[in-house]
Amino acid sequence: MSPRTEQQYEEIREEKKKLIMDTALQLFANEGYHNTSIDQIARTAGISKGLIYNYFTSKEQLLQSLIFSGFDEFAQFFDPNRDGVIEKEELHYLLREMFKLLKEKMSVWKLYFGIMLQPQVMKMVEKEVYQYALPYLKLLVDYFKKEGKENPYLEARFLSAVGDGIGMHYITDPDNFPLEECVEKLIALYQ
Numbered sequence: 001m002s003p004r005t006e007q008q009y010e011e012i013r014e015e016k017k018k019l020i021m022d023t024a025l026q027l028f029a030n031e032g033y034h035n036t037s038i039d040q041i042a043r044t045a046g047i048s049k050g051l052i053y054n055y056f057t058s059k060e061q062l063l064q065s066l067i068f069s070g071f072d073e074f075a076q077f078f079d080p081n082r083d084g085v086i087e088k089e090e091l092h093y094l095l096r097e098m099f100k101l102l103k104e105k106m107s108v109w110k111l112y113f114g115i116m117l118q119p120q121v122m123k124m125v126e127k128e129v130y131q132y133a134l135p136y137l138k139l140l141v142d143y144f145k146k147e148g149k150e151n152p153y154l155e156a157r158f159l160s161a162v163g164d165g166i167g168m169h170y171i172t173d174p175d176n177f178p179l180e181e182c183v184e185k186l187i188a189l190y191q
Contacts, residue, residue: 017055019045021069024062029110033063033121060124067115067125070108071132074101078136086143092187095163099183102167106174113168162186 004012023045027036038059042049056062077097079086086094102109115121122129137156144152166186170177 016047016051019047020052020055020062021066025066025107025111028063028066029107029114032114033059033118063115063121064125064128066108066111067129068132070105070112071129073105073108074098075136077101079139084139085146086139088147088190091143091190095183095187098163099166099170099179102170103174103179106171109167110171113164113171116164159186159190 020041024036024041027041027044031040036059038049038052041062042052052062056065077094080090080093115125137160140156140159141152144155149155163186166179166182169182170179
């Protein structure tokens with residue numbers, strides 16, 4: 001058997017990191033951040049506690065990595081042609097894809113909403129979250145300004161709040177909540 005190549009070692013490292021993040025995501029989303037320990041993540045993942053610290057300096061850094069990984073997936077739907085301007089079709093695309101992602105990645109959204117509802121946890125990440133979200137909020141404000149809305153900032157925050165509300169209702173009752181109909185109703189507001 002020949003020694004592993006650097007590429008094979010990198011693949012193993014990425015697999016371990018993904019295992020840690022996936023396990024932490026499930027535990028943080030279902031048990032809460034404060035109720036989940038590094039020991040519990042390690043036991044659930046079937047790895048040593050020390051291995052987690054090879055990838056993350058702290059539980060807080062692991063949480064931040066999860067949040068920004070989820071945001072990165074969501075951000076790909078903002079301004080898909082990357083021209084710095086959102087058009088009406090792009091806004092509709094964003095809304096449809098955002099809620100499609102909600103269905104596919106419910107644990108990410110459970111974590112997001114859980115953090116929002118835990119002020120002590122939100123304090124740990126709020127500065128980074130707001131810095132991350134600011135350019136996307138600006139894109140929405142610019143869109144509503146271009147659309148001639150009287151208060152573009154209010155429109156952008158309203159859209160965000162309604163989106164969060166739809167997401168939260170879906171997560172709490174996925175079998176009965178009419179997600180697709182709510183998404184289409186939201187899109188109709190911005191025709």
